[in-house]
Amino acid sequence: MIDIKQALGIAIGSIRSAKLRSTLTTLGIVIGVAAVVANVSLGTSFNQYFTDELGSLGSNFIIIYSQDVNILYDEQLEVVRNTPGIVGASPFNQQTAAVSYFSATRQIDVQGVGEDAQDISNFVLEEGNFLTDKDKFVAVLGKEVAEEKFDQDISTKNSIDITFRRDDGSTVTRKFRVKGILEGEDNTFVQGGPDRDVSIYIPIATMNELLEVDDYGGFSAKTATAESVREVSDEVDKRLARNLGVPARDLDNDDAKPYRIFNQADILEQLDSLSSSLTILITVIALVALVVGSIGIMNIMLVTVTERTKEIGLFKALGFTRSDVLTLFMLESAVVGIIGGIFGTLLGMVGSFAVESYLDIPRIFPSYLILLGFIISFVVGLIAGVYPASRAASLDPVEALRHE
Incomplete structure (x- = not known):
């Protein structure tokens, strides 16, 4: 069986012998990996930014808005204030x-x-x-x-x-x-x-x-902890609904209540959902670039197989098995992918930091993105090399040596 170190040396030598072609081949991987890495980093940064901004607008807050006049009075304010978990209400x-x-x-x-x-x-x-x-x-x-x-x-x-x-x-x-x-x-x-x-x-x-009025447009309230804001908000909702005569069956129907209630956790959840949807959308677009990059690797490896047909025949004549040839070409394809992953991850890191600086949002680059960039590029390169490597390994040594 071929030695991995030897196979790696042959693969790198083949890549270096065609620098321009190898560079163009890796470009698709570079762009795809950079897009994925930068997008995930920006998604994390935006989530933190939204959380920070929401925190600056209030701490563990609950907001109740009246949907009509003459609904919320001092009586309802006391209902909110006396709800367990509320530490302030205005x-x-x-x-x-x-x-x-x-x-x-x-x-x-x-x-x-x-x-x-x-x-x-x-x-x-x-x-x-x-x-x-x-x-x-x-x-x-x-x-x-x-x-x-x-x-x-x-x-x-x-x-x-x-x-x-x-x-x-x-x-x-x-x-x-x-x-x-x-x-x-x-x-x-x-x-x-x-x-x-x-x-x-x-x-x-x-x-x-x-x-000359005595009702209020709404109330703002604060809970003791961020973890309790949703639970306390639900309790405030129940107590207000009961106080205002809203049937229990209509508690989840906003249109049936004369007020609207929302809290910090609800807004964060909506922002997270929006951010996640945008992240998924842009990531899918980035994956298209990876598919294009993998097709580029596959094409170049097929060309390489054709160009090196005689060399493949010589390998087999020297005792290289089908498995050895398969390993050699798949390794070469994976190396091309990894090289693209290295530059793509670096480009994604620089790009995300540049955008974060321009938008003045937190600079967050999760360390797992480096590993993610390498894994994506390695897998893409490996998959793209399966068919060309299989084709190379299947060549008849005698016919390969006769190839001009």
């Missing part, structure tokens, strides 16, 4: 109001919230302090509102006038002292409701008093 209302500073007036989203909103939504103050439930006519501004919306920058202790429109069409204007300014945020793919950079936050009790 009601909210919102309206686009006319905000005036000096002589300029802008239409800006104003949200009424409770003091727990800071912890639930991970609000970070660049200047001043957040609202408390004891505050009345004070406001916290998004960074863009404070620095870009008006002709002059707004700082803490400045005052702004906010004009609200009530349901009956009348308007009410009040002066609010700026208590705090939020840190700015980068533009993200994940947004949790209105953009906080262009929003103003005021005490919910003050907003409802001015609007």
Whole structure:
């Protein structure tokens, strides 16, 4: 039986004797492996990015939205707060109001919230302090509102006038002292409701008093741990449904409930599903490149068999068995695949890092991708060499030696 080291030397010698042809042959493998490796790496990075971004919008959060007016009141807020596992809850209302500073007036989203909103939504103050439930006519501004919306920058202790429109069409204007300014945020793919950079936050009790309403647009809540968020969310859903008279049989029917509820885990699951679908789609496209690459290897190996027919006959005349010739050509094909895998993995690594840097997402390159690149290229090369190697091994030595 042929020595593997000897066979490897012959295979490498054959590849080196036709450098240009071997290079072109491996190109398909390089592109295919690079695409697979880069795509899987980017998929992992995007998953981490979505998780980080979602975490920046809130910690272990649950959001309940009213689907109609006069649905959610203090009674329902207490139901949420008293649910085991809830460590904070805030009601909210919102309206686009006319905000005036000096002589300029802008239409800006104003949200009424409770003091727990800071912890639930991970609000970070660049200047001043957040609202408390004891505050009345004070406001916290998004960074863009404070620095870009008006002709002059707004700082803490400045005052702004906010004009609200009530349901009956009348308007009410009040002066609010700026208590705090939020840190700015980068533009993200994940947004949790209105953009906080262009929003103003005021005490919910003050907003409802001015609007002459006592119901809420919804609640935001926080669970003690990320692991419990889905379980606690389900319990909140059951308790609210029972409190609002929703039959137990309709608990899973969103259209039958006067509110909608979702949580951090639900959003992460949807993002993971979206990311996985995109990863699968692009990976399938990358696999097409691998198929093209394997066909290229097969073609070149068939040409090699034809060119080396006389050499094959000489091998057999010297005592090489059918198995030896088969091993020799399959090994040569596998080496071509592995060479393509090495360069493809390196190209995929560089490509993924370049894209991650450009998009400013986490640089994550799982170590198993290096092994994956080698395995894919080796298997593709091996499979592509089966038929040409089998054809070479089946040649009659006498006829092969006569071949011109």
